[in-house]
Amino acid sequence: MGSAFFVSSAIAAMRSAIRQFDVFNGDADGICALHQLRLEHPVQATLITGRKREIALLERVQAYAGDRVTVLDISLDRNRVALDDLLRKGVIVDYFDHHQAGRLPVHPGLHALIDTTPDVCTGLLVDRFLCGRQRPWAVVAAFGDNLGDQARALGDAAGIDTARLAVLQELGECLNYNAYGDSDEDLIIHPRLLYEYVSRYRDPWKFFSCEPVFARLRAARRHDLASANQNQECIELPAGEIVLLPDSAASRRARGALANQLATTFPDKAHAVLTPDRQDGYTVSVRAPKNRLHAADTLCALFGGSGRPAAAGIDHLPRIRVTAFTEAFAAAFQNRQGGISVAVKAVPRSLPARNTVQPFKPS
Numbered sequence: 620m621g622s623a624f625f626v627s628s629a630i631a632a633m634r635s636a637i638r639q640f641d642v643f644n645g646d647a648d649g650i651c652a653l654h655q656l657r658l659e660h661p662v663q664a665t666l667i668t669g670r671k672r673e674i675a676l677l678e679r680v681q682a683y684a685g686d687r688v689t690v691l692d693i694s695l696d697r698n699r700v701a702l703d704d705l706l707r708k709g710v711i712v713d714y715f716d717h718h719q720a721g722r723l724p725v726h727p728g729l730h731a732l733i734d735t736t737p738d739v740c741t742g743l744l745v746d747r748f749l750c751g752r753q754r755p756w757a758v759v760a761a762f763g764d765n766l767g768d769q770a771r772a773l774g775d776a777a778g779i780d781t782a783r784l785a786v787l788q789e790l791g792e793c794l795n796y797n798a799y800g801d802s803d804e805d806l807i808i809h810p811r812l813l814y815e816y817v818s819r820y821r822d823p824w825k826f827f828s829c830e831p832v833f834a835r836l837r838a839a840r841r842h843d844l845a846s847a848n849q850n851q852e853c854i855e856l857p858a859g860e861i862v863l864l865p866d867s868a869a870s871r872r873a874r875g876a877l878a879n880q881l882a883t884t885f886p887d888k889a890h891a892v893l894t895p896d897r898q899d900g901y902t903v904s905v906r907a908p909k910n911r912l913h914a915a916d917t918l919c920a921l922f923g924g925s926g927r928p929a930a931a932g933i934d935h936l937p938r939i940r941v942t943a944f945t946e947a948f949a950a951a952f953q954n955r956q957g958g959i960s961v962a963v964k965a966v967p968r969s970l971p972a973r974n975t976v977q978p979f980k981p982s
């Protein structure tokens with residue numbers, strides 16, 4: 620037995636208790652996956668989470684031999700170095716995820732439940748692990764991760780009626796919405812605090828109707844989307860639409876949700892939604908036409924971005940490259956039958972409201 624093992628075992632023995640760390644994505648899937656686990660296996664844990672795209676979380680864990688880390692809904696590949704480190708130190712790691720993981724480390728301290736098939740999310744993996752004992756929260760997770768069909772199928776099988784299912788859907792969408800923003804200052808509530816509120820409720824319907832923090836989150840989401848729909852400038856192209864939102868936290872939170880909403884409402888059009896960033900440029904969310912999910916990733920890659928064919932983004936598009944982006948967008952999503960016709964209209968200063976949503980009135 621190596622001396623390193625002896626020393627770390629001795630340190631572990633000297634500490635008063637084994638510590639638990641819960642490391643999870645701050646979106647609906649991450650929060651609901653952890654909530655299911657902790658309803659079944661309550662334990663005091665140090666919580667580590669962040670915004671939707673803050674996924675290098677394992678490196679923040681200060682754990683030692685004998686400690687236990689539960690990881691949910693963040694890519695193993697993106698946390699590999701920190702994971703190897705923890706395993707080497709003698710930390711036990713339980714890993715649940717559905718993102719691309721690459722090669723799985725082979726180590727007796729690692730218990731991994733990883734499934735990258737497109738119709739699962741981490742909340743559904745935990746549901747599988749718990750044999751469905753906290754199923755309503757798994758349904759919330761699936762709705763939040765945009766797996767509506769799976770969520771409804773699971774809900775139906777559990778005998779949840781349409782009205783109650785609709786509540787779980789809105790709950791999932793709102794919890795998910797809360798994780799979006801370009802910095803912590805943009806967030807309505809930090810996901811760690813949101814999880815703490817969620818964790819007080821065994822019943823998701825009760826959380827939905829009784830928790831004031833949720834009411835605030837739900838109102839803010841409505842307000843953000845209404846204001847994004849009303850205060851936008853558009854470039855209309857044959858292939859789709861490029862939408863520019865004003866410089867505000869609400870815009871930054873709503874950018875992805877608006878892009879999803881537009882993609883659902885106009886399924887044969889591509890969409891890009893831009894918000895001003897702090898470096899004289901824009902952050903961009905791109906959605907391919909729902910009818911033909913392609914090219915969002917390759918378009919964004921031209922400008923240093925990344926993503927999937929259906930949905931991708933660019934962290935920083937310099938202002939001077941907006942014209943180049945507009946042309947590339949038109950070319951990427953041009954109709955296969957017709958030729959390319961780039962008819963870029965002048966960007967209007969103001970647009971009529973796309974739909975009539977009641978403006979938000981703070982109570």
Ligand SMILES: [Mn+2]
Pocket residue numbers: 648649692717740741764
């Ligand atoms: Mn997920």
